[in-house]
Amino acid sequence: MLKLAKGYKVTDLTGIEEGFEIRDNYLLANVDADKQSDVIEHFICIQEEPLFFILEIPTNQKIELELGDGIINDLHKDVYYIDGCSQEFAMSIFSQYKEILINDGMIKFGFASHITGDEILVNNYGEVIIFSKHISSYADFYEEHNIAKVGKLKTAWDNISYEKPGESDKYILDGKCCYDLVEDLKEFNIYFGERREDI
Numbered sequence: 001m002l003k004l005a006k007g008y009k010v011t012d013l014t015g016i017e018e019g020f021e022i023r024d025n026y027l028l029a030n031v032d033a034d035k036q037s038d039v040i041e042h043f044i045c046i047q048e049e050p051l052f053f054i055l056e057i058p059t060n061q062k063i064e065l066e067l068g069d070g071i072i073n074d075l076h077k078d079v080y081y082i083d084g085c086s087q088e089f090a091m092s093i094f095s096q097y098k099e100i101l102i103n104d105g106m107i108k109f110g111f112a113s114h115i116t117g118d119e120i121l122v123n124n125y126g127e128v129i130i131f132s133k134h135i136s137s138y139a140d141f142y143e144e145h146n147i148a149k150v151g152k153l154k155t156a157w158d159n160i161s162y163e164k165p166g167e168s169d170k171y172i173l174d175g176k177c178c179y180d181l182v183e184d185l186k187e188f189n190i191y192f193g194e195r196r197e198d199i
Contacts, residue, residue, distance in 0.1 A: 002126050002156065005033040007105025007171040010125060010156050011164040020142050021153035027130040027138050028153055035145055036102050037094075039128060040111065040120065042144070044090050048115040051090045053082040055185070056108040057178045059195060075198040080182060082190045083114070093188060100181060105168030107178045124168055125156035 002016045010016075020029035031039055044051065059076040082093065090111055094101070101109050105124070112119035118132045130138050142149075160166040170177045182190060 002030050003032040003034060004126055004156075005036070005105070005171075006103040007169050008125050008156075009167040009169075010160060011166070012159045013156065014159065015154050016126075016156050016159060017154075018147045019150040019153050020147055021150055022135060022139065025131060025133065025135055027132075027135055027141070028155070029128045029130075029142060029147060030126050030153065030155060031128045031145075031147065033102060033126065035147070036122060036128065037098055039142075039145055040094055040098075040122070041091060042141070043120040043130070044087055044094065044111055047087065047111070047113040047118060049086055050083070050114045051085040051087065051111050052114055053085060053090060053093055053190075054108075054110045054112065054119075054121070055080040055181070055190070057182065058106055058198070060179065076195050077108075077198045078195050079193045080185075080190050081193045082185065082188050085111075093185075097181060097184075100171055100173045100176070100178065103173075104171040104178045106170050107181075125160075125166060127155055127157075 001013050002018060004010065016030065018030050018032055020027055056077045056079050059078050085093070101107070102122070108121060108123055110119055110121035119130070121129045123129055130141065132138060156166060
C-alpha cells in the first residue's frame with residue numbers, strides 16, 4: 001500500500017501501490033512519501049543547468065472573495081518561481097524546505113531545466129510526474145528507487161469518491177505553513193508567476 005505524506009488522507013487505498021507508467025510525453029508514478037526526497041534529488045542531479053523551482057499554493061480566501069465579488073465560485077492556485085538555479089542551489093532550497101514541501105497537502109512543487117524543459121512535479125496523494133520531450137530517456141529513472149514499471153498505474157484518485165473521500169491539509173512546521181514558505185523564499189528571489197483556475 002502506498003505511504004502517503006503527512007498532509008494527505010485517503011479513506012480507501014486498496015490496490016494503490018508504488019509504480020510508474022510511461023505515457024506520451026510524461027511519466028506518472030506513485031512514490032512513497034519516504035522516497036520522494038531521494039527521487040527529487042536524483043532528478044535535480046541529472047538536469048542541465050540552469051534550473052528553476054516551481055511552487056503552487058492555493059489562492060488565499062481573501063483574494064478568492066475579491067475575484068468572485070464576495071462569493072467564491074471557482075478556486076484558484078498561485079504559481080511562484082525561482083529562476084536561474086544551479087544544481088547546488090536547487091538542492092540547497094529543497095534540503096532546507098523539503099519537510100514542508102513533501103508533507104503539506106495544499107501545495108504542489110517541482111524543479112525543471114531552463115534548457116531542456118524537463119520537469120518533475122510532486123502532485124497530490126503521492127503522485128510524481130516527470131515531463132520531457134524525450135520521455136523514453138527516463139525509462140530506467142526509477143530502477144534505483146525500486147519502483148517498478150506497470151502497464152496501467154492505479155493512483156489514489158481512482159479510489160477517491162463522494163463515498164470514499166480524500167483529504168489534503170496544511171502541514172504546520174515550527175508554526176509555519178505553505179503561505180509562510182513564500183515569505184521565507186523571498187530571500188531567494190521567488191516571484192509570483194501566474195494565477196490559474198484550480199481544475
